[in-house]
Amino acid sequence: MMGLLRSYCKASHIVSGKAKRRLLSQIYQPGSLWEEKVCEPSELTCRSQRLMLKAALIRSSSPGCFHYLPYAVRSMEKLIRLIDKEMQDIGGQKINMPSLSSAGLWRQSERWDLMGKELFRLTDRHGQEYCLGPTHEESVTHLISSQASLTYKQLPLLLYQITRKFRDEPKPRFGLLRSREFYMKDMYTFDMTEAAAHETYHSVCSAYSNLFHLLGLHFVKVQADAGSIGGTMSHEFQLPADIGEDRLQVCGSCQFSANVETLRPGQEECPMCKGQLKETKGIEIGHTFYLGTKYSHVFNAAYYSDQNQPVLAEMGCYGIGVSRLLAASIEVLSTEDDIRWPGLIAPYQVCVIPPKKGSKEEAAISAAEALYDDVTEAVPQLRDEVLLDDRSHLTIGKRLKDSNRLGYPYVIVAGKKALESPSQFEVWSHNTGDAQFLSREGVIELLQKVQVI
Ligand SMILES: [Zn+2]
DSSP, rough: OHHHHHHHHHHHHHTOOOOOOGGGSSSTTTOOOOTTTOOOOTTTTOOHHHHHTTTEEEEEEEETEEEEEEEHHHHHHHHHHHHHHHHHHOOOOOOOOOOOHHHHHHHHHHHHTTTTGGGGEEOOOOSOHHHHHHHHHHHHHHHHHTTOBBGGGGGEEEEEEEEEEEOOOOSSGGGGBSSSEEEEEEEEEEEEEHHHHHHHHHHHHHHHHHHHHHHHHHEEEEEEOTTOOOEEEEEEEEEEEEEEEEEEESSSSSEEEEEEEGGGTOBBBOOOTTOBEEEEEEEEEEEEEEEETHHHHTTOOOOEEESEEEEEEEEEEEEEEEEHHHHHHHHOOOOSOOOOOOGGGGSOEEEOOOOTTSSGGGHHHHHHHHHHHHHHHHHHGGGEEEEEOOOSSHHHHHHHHHHHTTOSSSEEOOOOGSSSSSSEEEETOOOTTTEEEEEEHEEEHHHHHHOOO
16 A cells, blocks of 8 residues: 555656656647538538637547547536536545446337337347437336336436437538537436435536536526436436527516427417517527436336335436537637637637747747746646647747637747736636737736636
8 A cells, every 4th residue: 555655656746747748739620620611511510510620629530420530529528527517516426337238128118119210229139129319217217117126215326428329310510519429418317205316307407507507608597398318207408509409488577498298389478477488499408308217117116215115216307418529619609700609618728929930039939938848837627637739830829820710728829028027928718809918927826827627
């Protein structure tokens, strides 16, 4: 034990030295396509898809399937950490279930046929049928039922995973917004009573609201149809957007809002206050369901009560489309040409731009590199968050334009004033559009306030 501890300390001592500079020229960003027309405007593309392709965040593989490239993966890993935090704050425990899901389970819940062509189905060498899971109510309820010793003392039980899901979309479109292979956070909850399950339902909904607030997104929570998942209470979290595929009715006078699927056709009157409903479109980023005993009944998922009697668990399930949320954030926050991220999940927080080689300011290159080293040393949370745009054959203006397109929250330019004594750096804040000149100390003071997940 002591030996282990010692070698750990030794290792952390080694990494506490100067951070290796992260060079923009070394990032795998195959054929960044800003200058070309990558995809002609069509009904199948939208702003986030165009921007993500142009910036080489994603590359298309086959219809509805994408390679996620380094910037996108960094952003998504941050988003996953943020979701993990919110889910674990309300007692969620992370698990990981198989993507291959046995047809037997789906037949038991009668969804093997109900799901129709949406399921990707396959058969193994023994003739056993499977699907690639689009959702995991069957798997998780089977898991719970296979454990004979679950007691009331272990409830509520909140299990979740963040994994790839599969859906055979007839017409994949809008990049990561409607793809055939995607990341989803799915949580399944088990409670003793209906009242307890409702309490859990509200606690997950408030964790969702928290998450979307942290991302700076304006969302609406609407009453929703439970669809093929089933259950008696359901809400969607929607981001209002022109390209959204869900039609919503929002009341102008009270808090009521609903997916039109839940209303009478042509209904224009608010069922709560009789006010006028207004239709908008939305991108669904989260969906919650109170399931009751629909699945626990099928799979006999029971717990032992304080009377030592088996009782069916009351269930809920809760989804967030993780890759969709990433694309939807870009969709609603960006301009036509420039990506804007929720600050917390920007792939890198800071980009440092030294002057061009051979320019009058060339001598400031070393000031920029020293600033890079000072920032990553003085602000530990930014150690892996600062990029040096070392493409010094390009002008500052060209690289500033690129940085604006990529949307780093902070861009620091070492130009003429970096040659003064003491050096002054031009600091752009892309989320507010401000630019200001700051000393080395001023830059560090500003960046110390940056939140990193
Ligand atoms: Zn109303």
